[in-house]
Amino acid sequence: MGYDAFLLVSFGGPEGPDDVLPFLANVTRGRGVPPERLAEVAEHYRHFGGVSPINQQCRDLLAAIAGSGLDLPLYWGNRNWTPMLADTVRQMRDDGVRRAVAFVTSAYSGYSSCRQYLDDIVAARAAVGPDAPEIDKLRHFHDHPGFVEPHADAVRAALATLEPAQRATTRIVFTAHSIPLSAARTAGPDGGRYEAQLRETAALVAGRAAPGLAWDLVWQSRSGPAHVPWLEPDVNDHLAALAEAGTTAVVVSPIGFVSDHLEVIWDLDSEAAATAQKLGLGFARAGTPGTDPRFVAMIGDLVAERSVTTGLFDVEPGQRLGTLPLWHRCPEGCCAPPRRPTSVETP
Template identity: 60%
Template sequence: MTYDALLIVSFGGPESSADVLPFLRNVTRGRGIPEERLAEVAEHYYHFDGVSPINQWCRSLIQALQADFATHGVNLPIYWGNRNWPPMLVDAVQRMAGDGVQRALAFTTSAYGSYSSCRQYLEDLSAARAAVGSKAPAIDKIRHFFDHPGFIHPFADHLRQALDTVPASSAGSTRVLFTAHSIPVTMNDVSGPEGARYTDQVVEAAGLVMEAAGCDLPHDVVWQSRSGPPEAAWLEPDINDHIKRLAAEGVQSVVVSPVGFLSDHLEVLWDLDNEAKATATELGMTYHRAGTPGLDARVVTMIRELAAERTDGVAVKRLGKLPLWNPNDDGCCPARRPPAVGR
């Protein structure tokens, strides 16, 4: 199929202290989240002067993609729109329409399939197109990429680097923990075709990273950043609870790989580098956090290759065995909105 643009779609994040509460109100609009809960979450941003790293990461990613596309003769102008903070998605679609774009590919910065990491992006794309009107381009979302080599191999390299920092005295009592954002259990149960739920995808990605890293230590998949009401069931175990359990079992060291995140989101910087690290330290454990892919050149190559699957019909590159499906199909990641404060 012919496409004439690539649209980068991300969550968005505040870039100053004054942005934080308006941003959180955008994220939670229509969910009835009390203002005091927003104020609690806002403190996490204020710890970093109100700046989320995600917008600057997107700017740098686009620059790298533009250079890569030019080198490889890919004639796709790149646009950028966020779900929750400028540059807003509707403004990006409006610019595309004004530039005469007819059909675009959308790369979303979430690798996995679930309502909040897939279908909600599709809903926002549809709403943006509706707001722009009849001149809005058609937009097709690129497939999930949690098992693409360009996603897995950077994680594996960072895991090996983190393992190298584990003291020799505790190397024999070390556990690798893979983390991803928790979601409501009901959302997980409908997140993909048979055998491809959100949890299945994260578990497969974790196993692929371990294999690529050549690591034979025991590992667990845990969850982080839960933000729903206590009466709702979310994916468990929470990373902090699991660290406490491991300490009681005599584990001396944990190496944490945030396999749910393509780059260092605020959830990585606060929930892992502050909260989870503090939990481990208080229990006398050593804590080591492996990096995210970030702007690794293999991520840039991956995005070009994912686009080429649609534009040129090139062979799919993947390391996993879960079924693939088209995220643009109506049955992908049905709408089960979480009663949550996303970040």
């Protein structure tokens, strides 16, 4: 199955103060996000000059892919801000692209992290019309060595910054974007896969970075109404519980993310770090893969793997470290939307 183009698909983000409110309007259109939460998130962006790091991170990733030897024209389209996906697909059509492979900057299953991107691709192709190129989304990569190993090295590096005397009372705290329980506990082939994949990634990273060190999986960046149940505990609440139980230091590893975008640098580097300081906890935040050469090489591996696949489940064992079922094409009906999808920013 040959491809004649590569498409990077991401969330998008504002690139100046005037972009913030229109961007947030795109993100939350038709959702039940409270106005006070939108105002709060807008201030997070303004704290950084109204610029989200995610677009530059996409540019950097594309440059790294271009230098990695992937012999395909490279394109980039976003869900919520320029370059918008439909505009990119239109350019691909005008350039004569007939069949493209898409890499989405999210490793996991779930509505916001997978199904919504598939829907975005369908909508973009429909907007372009019958001559739009075919686009195949690459599979989940939560347990690929090119994703796991950079996270593990980042945890090792963060641990090395803490006081050695605290090692016996240090914990690794893995974080990911919280989602509504109605999305996390769906029926069907993907039911519970978002949390299950994250737990598998956490176990793989912890086992490589610090065998025997205790770890937890917690959640961040909740944005929904207070009466709607989401995955818990929140990272800040969890840090308080750990301090009360005698933990003296934490390494916080955002395994739910591929790069240090706004929700990492605000929710963790600002809010969680401040919580830890108030509690007297030693705090070190592990990095994300970004443009790590292993992560970039993984993308090439996934393209090559998909280029020769003929079925749903023929994932090469050497390209994964976990045991959860994986598939190349999402089954019909998987990753159903929550009743009230309210996530503000998910990569």
